[in-house]
Amino acid sequence: xxxxxxxxxxxxxxxxxxxxxxxxxxxxxxxxxxxxxxxxxxxxxxxxxxxxxxxxxxxxxxxxxxxxxxxxxxxxxxxxxxxxxxxxxxxxxxxxxxxxxxxxxxxxxxxxxxxxxxxxxxxxxxxxxxxxxxxxxxxxxxxxxxxxxxxxxxxxxxxxxxxxxxxxxxxxxxxxxxxxxxxxxxxxxxxxxxxxxxxxxxxxxxxxxxxxxxxxxxxxxxxxxxxxxxxxxxxxxxxxxxxxxxxxxxxxxxxxxx
Amino acid sequence: xxxxxxxxxxxxxxxxxxxxxxxxxxxxxxxxxxxxxxxxxxxxxxxxxxxxxxxxxxxxxxxxxxxxxxxxxxxxxxxxxxxxxxxxxxxxxxxxxxxxxxxxxxxxxxxxxxxxxxxxxxxxxxxxxxxxxxxxxxxxxxxxxxxxxxxxxxxxxxxxxxxxxxxxxxxxxxxxxxxxxxxxxxxxxxxxxxxxxxxxxxxxxxxxxxxxxxxxxxxxxxxxxxxxxxxxxxxxxxxxxxxxxxxxxxxxxxxxxxxxxxxxxxxxxxxxxxxxxxxxxxxxxxxxxxxxxxxxxxxxxxxxxxxxxxxxxxxxxxxxxxxxxxxxxxxxxxxxxxxxxxxxxxxxxxxxxxxxxxxxxxxxxxxxxxxxxxxxxxxxxxxxxxxxxxxxxxxxxxxxxxxxxxxxxxxxxxxxxxxxxxx
Numbered sequence: 193x194x195x196x197x198x199x200x201x202x203x204x205x206x207x208x209x210x211x212x213x214x215x216x217x218x219x220x221x222x223x224x225x226x227x228x229x230x231x232x233x234x235x236x237x238x239x240x241x242x243x244x245x246x247x248x249x250x251x252x253x254x255x256x257x258x259x260x261x262x263x264x265x266x267x268x269x270x271x272x273x274x275x276x277x278x279x280x281x282x283x284x285x286x287x288x289x290x291x292x293x294x295x296x297x298x299x300x301x302x303x304x305x306x307x308x309x310x311x312x313x314x315x316x317x318x319x320x321x322x323x324x325x326x327x328x329x330x331x332x333x334x335x336x337x338x339x340x341x342x343x344x345x346x347x348x349x350x351x352x353x354x355x356x357x358x359x360x361x362x363x364x365x366x367x368x369x370x371x372x373x374x375x376x377x378x379x380x381x382x383x384x385x386x387x388x389x390x391x392x393x394x395x396x397x398x399x400x401x402x403x404x405x406x407x408x409x410x411x412x413x414x415x416x417x418x419x420x421x422x423x424x425x426x427x428x429x430x431x432x433x434x435x436x437x438x439x440x441x442x443x444x445x446x447x448x449x450x
Numbered sequence: 451x452x453x454x455x456x457x458x459x460x461x462x463x464x465x466x467x468x469x470x471x472x473x474x475x476x477x478x479x480x481x482x483x484x485x486x487x488x489x490x491x492x493x494x495x496x497x498x499x500x501x502x503x504x505x506x507x508x509x510x511x512x513x514x515x516x517x518x519x520x521x522x523x524x525x526x527x528x529x530x531x532x533x534x535x536x537x538x539x540x541x542x543x544x545x546x547x548x549x550x551x552x553x554x555x556x557x558x559x560x561x562x563x564x565x566x567x568x569x570x571x572x573x574x575x576x577x578x579x580x581x582x583x584x585x586x587x588x589x590x591x592x593x594x595x596x597x598x599x600x601x602x603x604x605x606x607x608x609x610x611x612x613x614x615x616x617x618x619x620x621x622x623x624x625x626x627x628x629x630x631x632x633x634x635x636x637x638x639x640x641x642x643x644x645x646x647x648x649x650x651x652x653x654x655x656x657x658x659x660x661x662x663x664x665x666x667x668x669x670x671x672x673x674x675x676x677x678x679x680x681x682x683x684x685x686x687x688x689x690x691x692x693x694x695x696x697x698x699x700x701x702x703x704x705x706x707x708x709x710x711x712x713x714x715x716x717x718x719x720x721x722x723x724x725x726x727x728x729x730x731x732x733x734x735x736x737x738x739x740x741x742x743x744x745x746x747x748x749x750x751x752x753x754x755x756x757x758x759x760x761x762x763x764x765x766x767x768x769x770x771x772x773x774x775x776x777x778x779x780x781x782x783x784x785x786x787x788x789x790x791x792x793x794x795x796x797x798x799x800x801x802x803x804x805x806x807x808x809x810x811x812x813x814x815x816x817x818x819x820x821x822x823x824x825x826x827x828x829x830x831x832x833x834x835x836x837x838x839x840x841x842x843x844x845x846x847x848x849x850x851x852x853x854x855x856x857x858x859x860x861x862x863x864x865x866x867x868x869x870x871x872x873x
Binding site: 272275276311312314 | 858860861864865867868871872
């Protein structure tokens with residue numbers, strides 16, 4: 193019988209599951225909004241990932257839970273922090289040391305990953321939503337659009353509105369004011385994406401870049417934020433394969449090697 | 451018994467209703483954090499009793515001392531010479547605050563962006579919630595950090611405050627300034643108590659406090675064994691009670707605990723699995739009931755085997771020279787001893803880096819958590835020095851900054867867990 197491993201990443205905004213085989217290949221995955229029950233979301237994505245892989249629960253040898261809500265996943269064998277899991281996932285995909293910027297729904301982490309997928313050092317920003325996906329979510333709503341379109345709008349313009357507030361709540365008010373003054377939505381979107389790129393770049397400089405810079409997490413899909421980070425750091429910035437699943441994938445790898 | 455204390459608290463001007471809530475709170479968290487531990491040394495019962503009754507029995511002892519005409523001196527930090535205070539018949543007691551219960555009282559007057567320890571103690575006084583504050587005849591602080599230095603000015607609106615000028619450096623001129631300050635302090639306490647320092651008494655108390663420090667050195671060295679015979683949380687509690695208790699009785703209780711731990715070590719008995727990854731902390735202090743970091747780390751299953759902290763090695767590492775044969779010599783020996791303590795208020799502070807590395811090696815720690823209270827500029831900036839030195843020596847280090855709120859428990863837990871996973 194083939195053996196498989198699972199990683200479940202219960203984030204503050206989305207919950208992800210990844211099923212890998214004995215060769216570290218991802219054979220099934222699922223992403224869902226976390227909503228109010230981390231446990232329910234975890235169960236749901238687990239079942240869905242199994243279905244996609246075409247396997248049953250009995251074929252899973254070990255399950256690792258990670259993310260903000262990892263303690264809620266009662267069916268997991270062990271909990272491991274998302275820092276460790278992201279590092280493992282990224283290293284497996286790249287095969288060499290890197291600096292990983294994980295921009296999540298409500299937190300951001302910068303991790304220097306060295307050989308073997310080990311964490312050399314890291315920094316977390318999880319006390320303030322500035323520089324996270326939540327900031328963009330709120331702003332997309334104010335601009336009456338969605339996250340994908342927000343990035344498009346930002347990339348449409350060379351002129352960026354200057355957003356002064358770091359705080360999500362106050363920045364929202366600032367955007368309302370700019371709209372009232374007739375500033376274009378594209379320019380505002382550009383300013384917002386650049387603003388979080390600045391915040392994230394500043395964190396990255398503090399940790400110290402070592403190796404190529406990669407981005408993971410849902411915000412990796414926002415091309416404007418990614419190019420903003422690249423401009424500010426004056427570095428090529430790449431997007432990790434399947435950025436939103438990287439934590440769950442890494443957790444599955446941890447399950448495999450334990 | 452509690453009615454008895456209520457009478458005393460009322461007389462001391464305590465806000466009884468709010469104070470009940472505060473003590474009630476301690477009664478709820480103490481079992482959760484301390485009594486839930488497995489296989490605790492029996493001799494910890496002395497310290498449990500002391501802390502559960504923290505505002506009761508010791509307060510009554512101080513109160514009775516006062517009723518007999520004695521004086522109580524409330525102190526901060528580590529530089530007020532307890533030996534001199536006790537030789538002159540007064541009793542010293544530490545007033546540093548460790549709870550966020552009193553912080554709103556402080557934030558009504560003081561800036562929000564201020565060390566939580568300082569806000570906490572100020573709130574204790576402003577809110578009339580500490581019988582130790584209320585029973586003190588005078589409060590003695592030092593010009594250690596900017597926060598404390600300036601808050602003493604505000605505190606002096608609420609009662610008599612005396613401030614010792616601690617130098618910023620540790621050279622010959624600094625030592626001269628410090629000796630002048632100690633001499634002035636002696637005069638102040640002599641005037642307050644109506645007593646005079648004598649050679650025999652000062653020598654006796656120098657010995658008593660050295661014995662106390664030796665007892666703490668002995669206890670904390672027993673933690674270096676594998677497996678550790680006592681939890682870091684329990685050792686921390688002992689290190690915290692040191693700031694309150696009568697020294698001779700305390701020394702005896704600590705030595706009894708060490709006797710029990712030696713028995714455990716002989717049998718290879720410990721409170722964590724033998725090969726379990728061990729950590730040490732360095733940095734800012736833990737005033738009762740600040741047990742946050744130790745609780746988070748040890749509940750995750752990893753022992754803390756040493757603290758380079760005011761509530762830790764900085765308290766007991768240095769002994770005073772007992773050999774001088776004049777009063778002037780004894781005072782000088784005390785001044786020398788106290789000036790050796792490596793707080794980040796001094797510049798430079800290389801000796802602290804040395805002591806961290808030394809303690810790390812002796813305790814056989816496998817990781818260092820450098821813990822700094824929020825807004826503590828000296829230790830926050832010095833964290834860079836700690837990190838550089840740790841990197842040079844190849845010691846894994848994690849910098850943690852936190853306050854007294856409960857809101858960041860999960861974030862701290864994640865950082866510490868990730869750090870442990872990376873070692």
